[in-house]
Amino acid sequence: MARESVASQFWQAVSEGDDSRAEALVAQLGAEDVPSLTEQLRSTQPDIRWWAARALAQVGDARAVSGLAGALADPEVAVRAVAVRALAQLSSRCPDPVRTCLPAMAALLRDPDGLVRQAAADALALCGEDAVPLLAEILARGSAPERSRAAYALRKMACLPAAVVLYRYLDDENLLVRTHAYEGLDDLGYLENTLLLP
Known part of the structure; x- marks a missing residue:
């Protein structure tokens, strides 16, 4: 399956609300998809931002850290939660850039939403x-x-x-x-x- 085809199928599944298919396709994305996924963190659609962060947790690298750090302030609860978890997962692959995000991640321990507070605590634990x-x-x-x-x-x-x-x-x-x-x-x-x- 061509790389462009995987990415396009992934976004098609997201647009159709087919979460199971989108999740299955996340595993087939690769490092070459990181720039476009990072760009989608700025989408006007919360579902697109959520799935971009979710995919970056799987395939992201240092190039994704800045975009995910920005998503920690996303107006959507679910996006903030998935972004902090994604940064935690990136911490094992690119610890140095994620280390600079730790204060922003810790700030979510006082987020107004309990889901985000819990995600932040779990994420900080993963950062070791x-x-x-x-x-x-x-x-x-x-x-x-x-x-x-x-x-x-x-x-x-x-x-x-x-x-x-x-x-x-x-x-x-x-x-x-x-x-x-x-x-x-x-x-x-x-x-x-x-x-x-x-």
């Missing part, structure tokens, strides 16, 4: 150790809801640098922060070995 210092800062100075989501993200990382941060919050006044700290350390088996934590 690069996001630990930023999440530690939020835990130290953020609002109560932001702190809860930051603790959740650190717990979900399940790595030693996150555990070191969570250890400081085992006695936090915020019940959710305490719970995430306790369960995160327990999941890693560190509650019995806290003296070994730096």
Whole structure:
């Protein structure tokens, strides 16, 4: 199947509202489709923007990071949510440019919509150790809801640098922060070995 044919079939499926077919075609897109997908992040149609971000999560590279970062401020809830997830997925392929987006991604922890807040917390967890210092800062100075989501993200990382941060919050006044700290350390088996934590 020619590359142009895959891209055109993908957009045809999107325009027809055939989500299953569009999703199947995402896997057949390639790096050569990144510029046109990035361009579609500026479409006037929310569905087009959503699918562009979704496809970039799969095939995007450093060229897509700036466009996806801009989509974090999209007026549509679903587009903001998929954009932050896409950046998280790109973090494993092009960590340096995504690292510069971490503050904007973390800002979505206080988004008005719960779907976006959850997507941001999950995305920051996927970014791994690069996001630990930023999440530690939020835990130290953020609002109560932001702190809860930051603790959740650190717990979900399940790595030693996150555990070191969570250890400081085992006695936090915020019940959710305490719970995430306790369960995160327990999941890693560190509650019995806290003296070994730096």
